[in-house]
Each structure stands twice: as C-alpha cells, then as structure tokens.
Amino acid sequence: MNREIREAFFFILPLGIFVLLLMLLPVIGSFWISLWQDVSFLPRKFTGLGNYFRLFKDFQFWQSAGFTLIFSFASVTLEMVAGTIIALVLNESFRFRGIMRGTALLPWAIPSVIGARIWQLIYRYDYGLANYVLRGTSGLSVNWLGSSGGAFLSLVLADSWRTTPFVAIILLAGLQSVPQGLYEQAKIDGANLFQRFFKVTLPVIKPVVIVALIFRTIDALRVFDIIYVITGGGPGGFTTSVSLYSYKYFLLGDFGYGSTVSIFLFIIAFTVAFLYIRAGRFREAAL
Amino acid sequence: MMKRFFLLVLISFVFSSGCSKKESLLTFAVGGAPNEVDYWEKLIGEFENRTHIRVKLLRQPTDTDIRRQSLVTPLNAKEKDPDLFLMDVAWIAQFAASGWLLPMDPYVKKDSFDTTQLFGSVVHQVDIYKGEIISMPVYIDCGLLYFRRDLLKKYGYSTPKTWDDLLQCAEKIQGKERKNNSGFFGFVWQGAQYEGLVCNFIEFIASNGGNIVSKAGSITVYSKENIQALQFMRNLIHKYQISPPNTFTEMREEEVRTFFENGNALFERNWPYAWKLHNSQGSPVRGKVGITLLPKFDNGRHAASLGGWHIGISRYSDKKDEAWELVKFILSYETQKKLCLNLSWNPARIDIYDDPEVKEKMPHMEVLKKAFESTVARPNSPYYTQVSELLQRYVNAAISGKIEPNEALKEAQRGIEKIVERYHE
Numbered sequence: 001m002n003r004e005i006r007e008a009f010f011f012i013l014p015l016g017i018f019v020l021l022l023m024l025l026p027v028i029g030s031f032w033i034s035l036w037q038d039v040s041f042l043p044r045k046f047t048g049l050g051n052y053f054r055l056f057k058d059f060q061f062w063q064s065a066g067f068t069l070i071f072s073f074a075s076v077t078l079e080m081v082a083g084t085i086i087a088l089v090l091n092e093s094f095r096f097r098g099i100m101r102g103t104a105l106l107p108w109a110i111p112s113v114i115g116a117r118i119w120q121l122i123y124r125y126d127y128g129l130a131n132y133v134l135r136g137t138s139g140l141s142v143n144w145l146g147s148s149g150g151a152f153l154s155l156v157l158a159d160s161w162r163t164t165p166f167v168a169i170i171l172l173a174g175l176q177s178v179p180q181g182l183y184e185q186a187k188i189d190g191a192n193l194f195q196r197f198f199k200v201t202l203p204v205i206k207p208v209v210i211v212a213l214i215f216r217t218i219d220a221l222r223v224f225d226i227i228y229v230i231t232g233g234g235p236g237g238f239t240t241s242v243s244l245y246s247y248k249y250f251l252l253g254d255f256g257y258g259s260t261v262s263i264f265l266f267i268i269a270f271t272v273a274f275l276y277i278r279a280g281r282f283r284e285a286a287l
Numbered sequence: 288m289m290k291r292f293f294l295l296v297l298i299s300f301v302f303s304s305g306c307s308k309k310e311s312l313l314t315f316a317v318g319g320a321p322n323e324v325d326y327w328e329k330l331i332g333e334f335e336n337r338t339h340i341r342v343k344l345l346r347q348p349t350d351t352d353i354r355r356q357s358l359v360t361p362l363n364a365k366e367k368d369p370d371l372f373l374m375d376v377a378w379i380a381q382f383a384a385s386g387w388l389l390p391m392d393p394y395v396k397k398d399s400f401d402t403t404q405l406f407g408s409v410v411h412q413v414d415i416y417k418g419e420i421i422s423m424p425v426y427i428d429c430g431l432l433y434f435r436r437d438l439l440k441k442y443g444y445s446t447p448k449t450w451d452d453l454l455q456c457a458e459k460i461q462g463k464e465r466k467n468n469s470g471f472f473g474f475v476w477q478g479a480q481y482e483g484l485v486c487n488f489i490e491f492i493a494s495n496g497g498n499i500v501s502k503a504g505s506i507t508v509y510s511k512e513n514i515q516a517l518q519f520m521r522n523l524i525h526k527y528q529i530s531p532p533n534t535f536t537e538m539r540e541e542e543v544r545t546f547f548e549n550g551n552a553l554f555e556r557n558w559p560y561a562w563k564l565h566n567s568q569g570s571p572v573r574g575k576v577g578i579t580l581l582p583k584f585d586n587g588r589h590a591a592s593l594g595g596w597h598i599g600i601s602r603y604s605d606k607k608d609e610a611w612e613l614v615k616f617i618l619s620y621e622t623q624k625k626l627c628l629n630l631s632w633n634p635a636r637i638d639i640y641d642d643p644e645v646k647e648k649m650p651h652m653e654v655l656k657k658a659f660e661s662t663v664a665r666p667n668s669p670y671y672t673q674v675s676e677l678l679q680r681y682v683n684a685a686i687s688g689k690i691e692p693n694e695a696l697k698e699a700q701r702g703i704e705k706i707v708e709r710y711h712e
Contacts, residue, residue: 040384041670145533146536151536232479235480235536253363254710
C-alpha cells in the first residue's frame with residue numbers, strides 16, 4: 001500500500017465509521033431481529049427465515065406493497081415532469097426571479113406532517129376547500145377520500161405538491177451547469193426548442209436527474225406521514241403503505257415481523273437505487 | 288451477544304457526552320389534551336407536597352397510538368423509566384401478557400386497599416390478568432347517544448329507545464331541517480378506519496344480540512346478528528342517508544363532536560367528554576343537548592363500548608413503592624372527585640357518583656352511571672390490536688360500500704383465525 005492510498009483511506013475513515021455506525025448497524029440489527037419470533041408476549045425463539053416465508057404468503061402485505069409501488073411510480077413521475085417544467089422556467093431570466101425561486105421552494109420547507117394536515121383540510125368533505133369551490137361552481141360535494149381511486153389520487157397530489165420543489169431545485173442546479181455555448185451551436189444547426197431540450201439539456205443534466213430520481217423514489221417508497229395523516233390507510237385498508245404496515249406490527253409488539261417488512265422495504269429501495277445508478281452510468285458521465 | 292455490543296456502544300456514547308449525575312425521580316407518563324396534562328401537573332404538585340416524593344411528569348401527546356408507542360419502546364427495552372403510566376383499556380392485555388406490568392396484589396393486601404370502591408365489572412373485565420391485579424381504573428368511558436332536546440320537542444318526538452325509533456325520527460327531522468340547513472344530518476358516529484370504528488361496531492352488534500367474544504372466550508365475528516348490524520350501519524350512510532357520506536373516511540370523535548356542536552346533526556354517538564364541550568360558553572348547542580343510552584334492536588340490549596384509562600406500574604421500575612403511593616393518591620376519593628369536577632372525567636370510584644357536590648354540578652352523571660352498567664368490553668387478548676386492525680379494515684370496507692357485509696365478516700373471521708393461530712400461546 002503506497003502512501004497516497006493510505007492517506008486517502010485515512011480521509012475516508014470518518015465517513016466510513018459514520019456510515020457503519022448510523023446506517024449499516026441499524027440495518028444489520030433489523031435483519032437480526034427479523035430472524036426471530038420477537039413478540040413481546042410470546043417466548044422469544046429463533047425462526048430463521050420463518051418470518052420471510054410468512055411474508056410471502058401474506059396477502060395484505062402484497063396488497064400494500066403493490067399500492068406502495070404504484071403510488072411511488074405515479075407520484076415520482078408527476079414530480080419529475082412538474083419539477084422539470086418549473087426548473088426550466090426558473091432558469092430563464094425575468095423580473096423577480098429570486099422571489100419566484102424562493103416561493104417555489106416553500107412547500108418543501110413546510111414540515112411534511114403540517115403539509116399533510118393542510119391537504120387533509122382541503123379534502124375535508126363538509127368544510128374542505130375543494131368541496132367549497134365545487135359547491136360554489138356546480139353545487140356538488142365529492143367525498144374525495146371515500147373511494148380507492150379518489151384516495152389514491154388525493155395522496156399522489158398531496159405528495160407531489162410537497163416534493164416537486166425539491167426536484168425543481170436539484171434540476172435547476174443542473175441546468176445552470178449547461179454551457180450556454182451548446183445552445184447557440186444547436187440553434188445554428190437548426191434545432192428547435194424540443195430538440196434542444198432532449199438532445200442538449202437532458203444528456204448534460206442526466207446525472208442530476210438520476211440523483212433526484214433516487215432521492216424521490218426512495219422517499220416515495222418509504223411514504224408514511226402523509227398517509228398516516230390524510231387517510232390512515234383507508235378506505236378499507238386500500239392505501240396502507242409498506243411503512244405504515246410495518247409500523248402497525250411494531251405497535252402490536254411483533255418486532256420480528258415488523259422488522260421483516262422493513263427489511264423487505266430496504267431491499268426494494270436498495271434495488272431501485274442500484275438500477276438507477278447503473279442506468280445513470282456515472283462513470284461515463286464523469287469522464 | 289448483539290445486545291451486549293449495543294450496550295457497549297451506548298455506554299461509550301453516554302460517557303463521552305459527560306452525563307451529569309441526576310437525582311432519580313418517580314416518572315409518570317401522562318398524555319391527553321393540553322388542559323388535561325396541565326391539570327395533572329397541578330395534582331402531582333399536591334402529591335409532592337404531601338409525600339415529599341419527587342415526581343417527573345413525562346408529557347405525552349393526545350394521539351392514543353403515539354402514547355402507546357412511546358410506552359412500548361422503553362418497556363420492551365426493560366427501561367426503568369417511566370415508573371408508571373396511563374393505559375387505554377385496549378392495550379392492557381398486551382402489556383400484561385408481555386410481563387411489563389407489576390402485579391399490585393401485595394400492595395393492595397399490605398395497605399388493605401379497598402378495590403370494591405371501584406366499578407367491579409370494569410376491574411373484573413380489564414384489570415385482572417391470570418388472577419392478579421395488574422392495573423387500576425382511573426376513569427371510565429363508554430359510548431353514549433347525544434340528542435338535540437330542542438329539535439325533538441319542536442317536532443314532537445320522544446327520546447329513541449330502539450334503532451327503529453331513531454331512524455324514523457331522524458329521517459323526518461332531517462327532511463324538515465334541510466330546508467334551512469342543507470348540510471343537516473340525522474345521526475353522526477365514528478366510521479373512519481381506526482380503533483373508534485371497532486367501538487361503534489361492537490355497540491351496534493351487541494345491541495342486536497351479537498358479540499365478538501364467544502362464551503368459550505374465542506373471537507368470532509361471522510354470525511347472523513353481526514351481519515345484520517353491519518348492514519344497518521352501512522344503510523345509515525347509503526340507503527337511509529341519515530349519516531353523512533364522509534362517515535367512513537373522516538368521522539372520528541372530534542369530527543363528530545364539532546359536526547354536532549355546529550348544529551348540523553340531530554343525534555350523535557360519542558364518549559362522555561363531549562358533554563362538557565357541547566355545553567361550554569360559545570357552543571351553538573349549549574343547553575339544547577340531552578344524553579341517553581344508545582338504542583337497541585328489538586332482540587338486543589342497550590350496549591356501550593367500554594373505554595377509559597387505567598394506571599399501571601412498570602415491572603422494571605426502580606421506584607415501585609413510591610409508584611404505588613401515587614396510584615393510591617390518584618384513586619383517593621379526593622383526587623377522583625377533583626378529576627371529575629375539573630376535567631369531567633368519569634370516576635372509577637362508584638362513591639363519587641353519590642357525592643352531593645358532583646350530583647349538583649353534573650346532573651348527567653346519573654345517566655352515565657347507568658350506562659356504565661351496560662358496557663361491553665373489547666376482546667381482552669394480547670393480540671387484540673391485530674384483531675382490531677383487521678376488523679377496522681373489513682368493517683370500514685363494508686360501510687364504504689366496497690364489499691358486502693356478509694363477505695366482509697366472513698373474510699374477517701378467516702383473518703382472525705390466522706391471527707389466533709399465530710399469536711396464541
């Protein structure tokens with residue numbers, strides 16, 4: 001080992017310890033617990049992969065896993081599209097741009113539980129804002145959270161409202177790194193607006209897009225707070241996300257199975273992040 | 288091995304952060320509305336003055352699940368704090384079966400503490416686990432029917448005794464009141480997917496002669512009586528439309544209370560706490576509200592879900608004797624009366640209901656005492672939470688119209704059997 005590598009290793013060490021202590025250990029700990037029958041009121045015994053077999057046969061779990069995946073897909077798609085548009089607009093120069101940039105970030109600055117409360121009040125059947133507007137214009141009242149589809153869309157909208165600014169700000173940072181000269185060249189070559197976006201902007205900001213995607217997808221897969229507040233998993237259990245599902249087992253005192261569900265969620269999130277990183281080809285982009 | 292390692296890490300953290308020596312205090316975890324916790328603060332002050340036992344109040348939020356979670360975590364880790372805490376009736380079996388609660392029998396014997404002063408049926412149904420007293424009731428709750436006295440009088444109806452009475456009366460008055468108030472509904476109750484829904488469900492089925500705990504002690508939900516009652520709950524929303532369409536999405540205690548309090552409903556199912564708020568200054572229905580037992584079907588009985596909070600001492604407490612002193616203080620005549628007069632909590636002691644001052648200031652206590660005699664407990668099993676989760680989901684799906692009541696209860700039954708198989712010792 002030459003000196004250079006030794007030094008590099010030394011510099012990485014604090015981060016390594018940090019990752020090990022605060023991230024890896026809890027995951028390993030959860031995995032360890034998931035191998036046990038760890039129910040507070042039953043004798044503790046080692047069951048190996050017993051909890052995992054149970055998970056595969058657990059219909060409710062698969063329903064909630066399905067919901068979580070569809071929810072993540074829908075809300076991340078919406079956030080990426082809306083975030084890109086907002087970022088492109090904010091990247092142009094116009095009056096009060098600074099104020100606009102600050103304002104666009106506001107929903108992200110609001111604690112998510114408070115944001116969820118706000119949306120809960122909007123969706124309220126009797127005095128909610130949505131129905132207030134609807135009654136004023138058409139005389140109708142809709143029970144937004146009453147049907148599976150309605151509850152789903154309401155949650156996607158509430159989640160996107162809060163996190164689109166996050167996507168927008170990351171993409172904005174990426175956009176500012178695109179050399180202006182590229183656009184001028186593209187213009188001279190006769191590329192129109194869309195061609196310029198898809199052939200010039202997108203390839204350059206791709207690593208940033210991937211970063212935003214990773215953050216958002218993992219966050220969306222773990223979604224808990226807005227569902228806990230807005231629907232509580234209803235109607236009829238349709239909107240129970242995987243996090244909410246595992247939380248309910250912790251409340252019961254079944255720590256083993258709750259951990260199993262969490263580990264499964266970790267595996268999904270990890271796989272997704274891994275695929276994104278592969279798709280992003282960071283090594284190439286860095287060259 | 289793993290535990291020791293974690294402990295080591297933890298200890299090294301504690302030492303490195305230079306923890307200062309602290310006098311160990313009796314720790315009491317209490318949650319609830321801010322005014323309730325503030326009042327506890329005051330009571331604890333009196334206790335400290337009298338006994339010179341120093342108490343630290345661990346303030347918990349209002350939300351029941353969060354209160355529970357903040358107890359499950361330290362107890363499961365065998366922490367010595369909190370020393371004692373309040374528990375919702377629905378958790379006690381789990382806490383007891385987990386071995387987290389200290390049996391109080393030796394203390395009861397030593398101080399010849401008179402448990403017959405407490406509601407016997409409640410103590411019997413909830414606080415005794417495997418023959419030992421593991422908790423004590425602090426206050427009792429049960430479902431009640433609130434009604435608008437003024438409206439019943441205006442349209443010439445008497446207080447409903449059966450669900451049929453309620454239905455007819457509600458349909459008629461709702462139709463008339465809608466002319467001035469388009470958002471008026473006949474009957475509001477808790478139908479959102481949460482614990483409160485199970486309490487409502489149990490009341491409906493018990494009032495139809497059904498139940499969820501069979502005589503042999505097993506949990507059974509799939510029965511003719513239960514299906515009928517569930518069908519009736521669903522009809523209230525979809526067929527008769529005397530309950531608002533958001534009943535199954537948003538209606539919890541507070542939503543129901545404010546709905547009724549704003550003058551938008553004729554009948555309301557709620558816990559006793561709503562009484563004081565309905566009659567407080569500025570309430571639109573002040574002085575116009577009456578309470579009575581919940582109605583029944585022809586072949587059933589008046590039934591009210593048993594709620595309320597109980598006090599328990601942690602088995603891992605390092606101040607068990609002091610904790611018992613506080614339990615005695617909280618169950619004393621004096622404290623129970625204060626809780627009743629100041630927070631309108633319904634005392635667990637029967638003798639308070641005959642106290643002249645209480646009778647004068649709170650005449651409705653008489654109805655409550657009667658209601659407490661007709662309570663139905665939720666299944667007293669350590670895995671009740673799991674059963675409740677399942678029931679919430681299926682009952683909610685049935686009243687939202689997603690699946691038929693018959694099918695919902697059949698599925699629920701199947702799920703319950705799986706739970707029992709998994710968690711039964």
